[in-house]
Amino acid sequence: MKRINALKQIAFEKKGFDGFLVTNETNLIYLTGFPGAACLLIPKKGENTIYVYGVNYEQAKAEGKDFKVELVKRGEKLPEKLSAQMKECKIKKLAVDTLSYDGYRLFAKAMRGKAKLKIQGKLVWELRKVKDEKELELMRKAGELTTQGMKVAHETIRAGVKEYEVAAEIEYAMRKCGCWGTAFDTIVASGVRSAFPHGGCTDREIRKGDLVVVDIGATYHFYRSDMTRTFVAGAPSEKQKKIYEIVRLAQEKAYQTIKPKAKAKEVDAAARKVITDAGYGEYFVHGLGHGVGLEVHEPPGLSPESKDKLVVGNVVTNEPGIYIAGFGGFRIEDTVLVQKRKGEKFTDGLYILEVAR
């Protein structure tokens, strides 16, 4: 209810709306704690109501205790139902978090001009960007599970093993420790494919001397984590060692700038400077990081174009990389909580290039 009250504060008191409709699945989980609602209507005056289809009705009644639960029956049209409820709550100026173009038109039609409709997704992001204690507890656990998975990656990678076999061991270990699933498709990209930041995970057999980029995340109670390490199967070459150290230093320099009031683009710049000064600027082909939470990619973004400023409670990734087509790629990534003094790493350790097999 605290989160809903905070949203009401921004949307109603500050922005002058008298109703908020939430349709995005993740926003619904954030505000209701329940994953099966079709939407949530928050009126300025009246009961907060979640709308559910029959398939989730019993679960909503059991788990959505702070809300009025409205069943959308077979054949009933949700926009019409919402429109009727808005009339009852005397909503004249409705904010919606997100709608497709077709959805907007359908809904506007159902309202027959009786209320104004405005997309205001940013208002929910303002809240979601700053994690509360309950969220941080879950994200800390997600980070621990992810670090656990990375240890298994380090133990499993060797010449002769296939990429997906490494993924199997990582995911199994995270699951056995209680994670809810993977935060995104596990990346185990070896050899020349390691130079593709989104290189996926194939049935390629890892060879001696290969770079292997492992990018993984555990989900815990809907919250995600994100961590990357780069390993070499066997003894690394001098060139591999040299580039790895540049990326490692870039990550460390950026980490030192992760503080409240820091400009996101300056955190990016701290890492980018190290890489550029070493002559690899053109090979750092993405922003330094992104917010993490219920989704794996959230605001604030850490990139040269970002207009964000960090505040306490932001959780962001710090993931510089160097990718050389035909040679291979390097990325080191942690999920970091912005705190008053230094950032808290939710994923940590294993800054090791070599797997000694």
Next chain:
Amino acid sequence: MKRINALKQIAFEKKGFDGFLVTNETNLIYLTGFPGAACLLIPKKGENTIYVYGVNYEQAKAEGKDFKVELVKRGEKLPEKLSAQMKECKIKKLAVDTLSYDGYRLFAKAMRGKAKLKIQGKLVWELRKVKDEKELELMRKAGELTTQGMKVAHETIRAGVKEYEVAAEIEYAMRKCGCWGTAFDTIVASGVRSAFPHGGCTDREIRKGDLVVVDIGATYHFYRSDMTRTFVAGAPSEKQKKIYEIVRLAQEKAYQTIKPKAKAKEVDAAARKVITDAGYGEYFVHGLGHGVGLEVHEPPGLSPESKDKLVVGNVVTNEPGIYIAGFGGFRIEDTVLVQKRKGEKFTDGLYILEVAR
């Protein structure tokens, strides 16, 4: 290219558009085979072009061989870039698969009224609904992997094991056999939670006599599968056996109707009749099934409201269920290919209520 040509045929020859913009991630995979494009512009006259950000540029060049690959540089605006290319290709009437309301407005602004813009997502669905041989091969494999996972569920479930431990074993087995990941969050819902069709997977310990609904899917080369079985940990009660048999019969009756030209709502009705005649109609709280492919929920829908007719090449789930709040739930589901004669089950076997432990 066959798929793009088919889309051109519908959109340009039949519908009179002279350009198609694809923005949906799954549609992009379907049409390009490559997962990292921001969008794809198909002009009636001119080169098919995929637009990618720097992070995926090298991979796009390596994997998107049939396309012109256009890099969206830092600071460049995609709508402006697209608009310029549309001008070059003399596109006057553009179809787009999907846009958010805000995205639509942004894009329309960039075009400055120089071309008409219309959302035409259904045209891509017309193609995606009917799987080609290459797709069926991958879906067959995804189905095999899923059935493999279900065998492990059957071997693992017993009193004293936690739901997530069962999920760990299932997912590990599927991964070791080469699957790419899970098609959706694995459901292992036991006890009273089995009555929630989307009951998830918790750290609840399974008890003797519990119903356990296991709903799983493997992904293989982007293609998904979907399968549910219901087990009892230990000896089932007479009531459990009785209801299971009703669901089993409902599934069998529906399966017999899965044929080309069958109305989707009549396939649903075949299962619903069995359940209703047995007195459990109100407990079958969802439609009978849905299409499966690159996504786990696709058209055609099998429900009382569906207006679809089945054709050869549709792949649908057949998943009747009975859910009794406070008692437990039953669902049996297979992924089935519509063929000339009888449907081919991509998932099969294990119609067993009891796990003898």
